[in-house]
Amino acid sequence: MLIRKAEASDAAHLVRFINMAADDLPMHFWRKSVGPEGDAIAYGMERAARATGSFSFNNAWLAEVDGAVAACLLGYPAEDDPSPIAPDTPPVFVPLLELEALAPGSWYLNVLATYESHRGQGCGSALLAKAEAITRATGRKTISLITADTHHDAQRLYAAKGYVDIARRLVVKGDWQVDASEWILMTKTLA
Numbered sequence: 001m002l003i004r005k006a007e008a009s010d011a012a013h014l015v016r017f018i019n020m021a022a023d024d025l026p027m028h029f030w031r032k033s034v035g036p037e038g039d040a041i042a043y044g045m046e047r048a049a050r051a052t053g054s055f056s057f058n059n060a061w062l063a064e065v066d067g068a069v070a071a072c073l074l075g076y077p078a079e080d081d082p083s084p085i086a087p088d089t090p091p092v093f094v095p096l097l098e099l100e101a102l103a104p105g106s107w108y109l110n111v112l113a114t115y116e117s118h119r120g121q122g123c124g125s126a127l128l129a130k131a132e133a134i135t136r137a138t139g140r141k142t143i144s145l146i147t148a149d150t151h152h153d154a155q156r157l158y159a160a161k162g163y164v165d166i167a168r169r170l171v172v173k174g175d176w177q178v179d180a181s182e183w184i185l186m187t188k189t190l191a
Contacts, residue, residue: 001070001123003130006060010069014048014060015041017072017113023148025092026055028176054110061130063114063123071123073131074111077138080104092176095169096146099185102167103144106187107135112145112154124154128161132190144187148180155184163188 006014019026030040047055054076063071082101085094100108109131114123135143145163147154148171163186171180 001121001126002064003061003073003126004064006057006062006072006074008049008051008057010057010060010062011045011048013062013069014055014057014072014074015044016115018044018048018055018074018111020113021111023150023178023180025176025178028092029090060111061127061134063118063127065118065121065123068118069115070118070121071114071127072111073109073127075107075109075131075134075143077140078103078106078108078144090174091172092174095172095183099146099167099169099183100144102185103142103187105140106142106144107131107138107140109143109145119153124157125161128157132188135190142187142189144185147184147186148178149182149184150180155186158186158188161188 026044027040030043034040034043047053048057050056051058059076060072060074062069078100082104085097089097112124112127131143165184166187167185168182171178171183
């Protein structure tokens, strides 16, 4: 397995991983952003191919197995002093922002996702180890992540790697179709 920094040309993979990790919430948001005549996938790829922004390729690493992209890690330093949530924030994002604010100064692991054909091959564990190395290199001591209560395999992996459940918030669905009921903030303090 090879872990490498993502490039702008990986945008199509990044869009799929970002969307997988959040149960189609990004696609739901992208569709609303581009309207009925727009191309939501192209919009997501444009965001992933940018050099700046949370979902930029500059914040992502890919695991390759036998030369094929298999999994993704995307993360960045959380704010040391989180800003208040803007009043015009779409309600679906408010619980996520509330949870993020509970782990100030951490390295925020926003996306960890593996293509189904590569699950069970150690990609998630390898990328979590990479996240620890990145966190240490940034001088931070804690990794935070948010998972859905329906992501049982991910929760088992995180718990096995030392992450603990810190807080929960109800999922706000609106017109987003999802089975999850709660978002779960998990953190790991590095030794």
